[in-house]
């Protein structure tokens with residue numbers, strides 16, 4: 145460990161440990177998931193980067209949204225996202241979550257995922273190769289270092305906007321309950 | 332032994348049987364005679380219902396229901412090079428009701444559920460016609476030809492504003 | 497997400513409703529099952545698909561015949577090859593395009609390679625569910641070797657779009673045959689290890705024998721095909737029943753087992769992989785020369801004559817069919833996929849789960865090879 149790293153660790157231990165232990169929610173949302181098993185097994189070995197799938201969203205801090213999001217999947221995504229403890233990061237895979245990709249005219253997939261939950265980064269490609277996944281992860285490190293991966297703060301700040309977008313799709317969302325947003329705007 | 336085409340025409344009146352390509356025989360039947368035809372074919376050994384589909388012939392104002400039947404076994408042996416049957420029937424687009432074939436073929440259950448959701452066809456006697464794939468109600472069943480998915484996307488998804496910080 | 501709601505039922509034992517998936521460690525794919533349990537026995541199970549529904553069949557009506565290829569291969573993520581094949585064959589049937597012999601052979605080689613890749617993926621999922629992470633790691637690595645071959649062949653790892661109306665997109669590159677054989681030898685050398693660690697392991701036997709039994713009658717009544725039927729001793733394989741490609745020109749066997757339980761299905765998968773490896777060697781031996789595709793008309797102005805067709809073939813999961821209708825225009829009029837997981841996941845799974853223990857849910861589901869994107873389309 146060189147000195148700069150050591151200083152960083154001493155200064156901001158929480159941030160550093162977050163950065164190097166990205167635990168992924170186990171949720172296969174779209175066809176990009178097919179590149180995850182190769183990435184987490186021997187050949188590509190995501191654990192080199194501290195990336196590891198975990199069982200429940202309560203233990204996770206990274207949400208990989210692997211591909212297109214249908215209306216029925218978006219609901220569990222919102223629920224899962226809200227269950228994750230902060231700080232949490234979301235990375236979306238492929239062109240589908242960006243603007244709909246090849247399903248831009250489908251009646252059952254939403255086109256812009258960042259209207260409903262905040263996204264910290266996108267990995268381009270249809271579908272992204274394991275190398276691209278790792279490039280995305282290491283880039284996420286840089287973003288965390290610079291304090292730019294702050295989607296969860298954005299979500300809190302603009303909670304009412306996100307919530308109203310979500311409710312435009314589903315009508316009344318019963319669960320998760322609406323949070324009190326008073327006094328959170330400036331946090 | 333007479334061929335299946337001859338057997339069908341001998342047993343039912345007003346049924347059209349025609350070979351459409353190698354190994355595929357089309358059987359056109361009336362809506363009322365559908366169940367008895369399927370029953371008859373099942374007894375003839377066509378026990379494998381591969382697919383229940385529907386084609387929206389909007390110009391003629393009908394839904395064309397398509398049942399694809401084939402055989403698993405012929406005389407206890409695996410059926411080799413046997414023709415599949417494409418059984419068709421029509422229901423009017425205005426009043427799309429049909430009796431369910433679940434009692435004849437158990438496999439039809441999810442297929443009919445899907446067709447109910449995607450085309451709005453009502454299968455009377457079906458055990459559960461609950462939604463299968465869709466999360467929200469769409470006014471017009473989406474697989475019908477007059478449902479414009481691009482317009483729907485414009486109206487429902489593109490109109491939602493981006494979140495501004 | 498596991499949310500438990502309690503329902504009082506008559507008597508002292510309570511029936512609980514347990515949501516299995518979509519976000520669940522035991523779930524492979526985006527699928528969910530609602531289990532009604534008493535104690536740890538499943539009383540009733542209800543499959544709840546639709547998380548991956550994209551409305552392919554509607555989208556296909558809005559795109560031209562050629563533009564549909566990228567869509568079609570995404571119907572089944574795990575084995576896109578057979579999807580390309582079924583759609584190409586249907587288009588060829590409607591348009592009356594023929595395939596040259598070399599094209600047919602290369603298609604079959606490609607299909608068998610993707611069958612092995614798909615089975616290896618299934619083996620990963622299955623062994624992981626039973627806790628054999630090592631075996632899963634090997635399977636994933638071996639699948640990756642095959643994906644490398646695909647990458648060399650087409651440029652894509654997963655979605656290749658190699659099969660094309662009229663043949664295949666391009667000829668095999670130089671030395672491809674040797675490299676394929678090397679990969680197959682490498683996998684073949686590992687088979688004793690797989691056997692020792694997994695297929696002959698007592699743990700696997702105890703977890704899988706007698707679990708999730710689907711009898712032959714049941715399978716035939718509910719539209720079962722593929723391993724589900726072959727695990728009950730019936731040699732039903734579309735490659736034999738209605739040969740396509742060049743499967744009738746080489747000599748190969750249909751592996752079967754007798755018991756119809758999870759164990760038999762997984763063993764059928766294992767034997768099929770070995771059979772496919774042999775088949776690829778035989779296909780290479782007979783590979784003729786000549787062109788690999790026949791010219792098709794300009795795809796942007798391609799009107800296909802009115803008609804309809806139903807094509808079926810054997811994917812790695814069972815009978816895959818496509819009903820395709822044309823009205824003489826540039827776009828399909830109607831397409832409907834008959835995917836093997838549809839009856840397996842919606843009818844057979846619900847029946848097979850009843851009476852089993854909760855911990856076997858993933859075990860049964862994966863041994864039936866239920867693939868969510870295929871069901872939802």
Ligand code: SF4
Pocket residue numbers: 174175176210211212237238239240241245246269270271272570
């Ligand atoms: S970007 Fe491509 S690979 Fe990813 S979900 Fe969309 S279609 Fe699938």
